[in-house]
Amino acid sequence: xxxxxxxxxxxxxxxxxxxxxxxxxxxxxxxxxxxxxxxxxxxxxxxxxxxxxxxxxxxxxxxxxxxxxxxxxxxxxxxxxxxxxxxxxxxxxxxxxxxxxxxxxxxxxxxxxxxxxxxxxxxxxxxxxxxxx
Amino acid sequence: xxxxxxxxxxxxxxxxxxxxxxxxxxxxxxxxxxxxxxxxxxxxxxxxxxxxxxxxxxxxxxxxxxxxxxxxxxxxxxxxxxxxxxxxxxxxxxxxxxxxxx
Numbered sequence: 404x405x406x407x408x409x410x411x412x413x414x415x416x417x418x419x420x421x422x423x424x425x426x427x428x429x430x431x432x433x434x435x436x437x438x439x440x441x442x443x444x445x446x447x448x449x450x451x452x453x454x455x456x457x458x459x460x461x462x463x464x465x466x467x468x469x470x471x472x473x474x475x476x477x478x479x480x481x482x483x484x485x486x487x488x489x490x491x492x493x494x495x496x497x498x499x500x501x502x503x504x505x506x507x508x509x510x511x512x513x514x515x516x517x518x519x520x521x522x523x524x525x526x527x528x529x530x531x532x533x534x535x536x
Numbered sequence: 537x538x539x540x541x542x543x544x545x546x547x548x549x550x551x552x553x554x555x556x557x558x559x560x561x562x563x564x565x566x567x568x569x570x571x572x573x574x575x576x577x578x579x580x581x582x583x584x585x586x587x588x589x590x591x592x593x594x595x596x597x598x599x600x601x602x603x604x605x606x607x608x609x610x611x612x613x614x615x616x617x618x619x620x621x622x623x624x625x626x627x628x629x630x631x632x633x634x635x636x637x638x
Contacts, residue, residue, distance in 0.1 A: 410541035413586065417548035420579055424555030427575060433567045436559070440575040444552075448582040451545070452600070455585045458538075459594055467597045471604055475578065478608040482574055485615035490567035493622045 409458045416450030419443050432498035433490050441483040445475055542590045549586065553579050570614045577607025 426439025449472050456468040491506060553576060560572040584600040587593070 406537050410537050413541040413545045417545035420552040420582055421548040423575060424552030427559045427572060428555045433565060437571050440571050444575045444578040448578050451582045451585040455588050458589045464594050464597060471601045474604050482608055482611040485612055486567055486570050489615040489618040493618060495565045495567050
């Protein structure tokens with residue numbers, strides 16, 4: 404019984420990892436690729452580590468598995484957020500079919516309320532974008 | 537049963553890693569490569585987990601934890617590096633025609 408559940412968890416986790424890899428190749432845009440890599444990859448590793456905890460039902464092993472999974476689940480969103488922010492700030496283009504860009508809307512709204520003094524945004528707004536508004 | 541599952545898992549994880557490598561080589565921007573490296577580390581953690589089940593050697597769990605830690609720090613460092621690169625030369629970095637929200 405335990406063996407069956409372990410096998411199912413293993414195959415499901417690695418299936419998620421494989422799907423994440425395929426998504427990393429097939430998706431059109433850094434931000435959407437990050438969606439595949441972060442979520443599916445993390446849940447794949449989590450399921451496999453859960454299979455480890457079931458297979459070796461030892462207290463110390465289960466504790467380490469819980470630590471590893473908690474660490475993965477805490478750090479994956481932080482890392483994805485940092486990569487996305489760096490990518491957007493350095494001007495990696497969005498996919499053509501993107502329908503919503505809240506950062507851009509926010510910038511437009513802020514500029515409409517009060518035109519910022521020069522260099523207040525630092526590098527996030529490029530000059531030709533500013534002049535075209 | 538477990539042997540078969542371990543073999544299947546190895547192959548599926550290898551396919552995922554190969555996709556990561558492809559994206560790391562092809563990736564048009566540095567951000568793509570950082571994403572690929574990040575996911576490669578997560579897949580290595582998963583691989584260590586499968587190896588623990590295959591051999592019963594629980595010491596590889598420590599390796600998995602250390603890999604997760606190092607991968608996170610490496611990803612953060614690379615992202616910071618990319619932002620700092622931008623700060624130093626804002627005129628040359630990034631394409632000009634960014635797609636806009638309608």
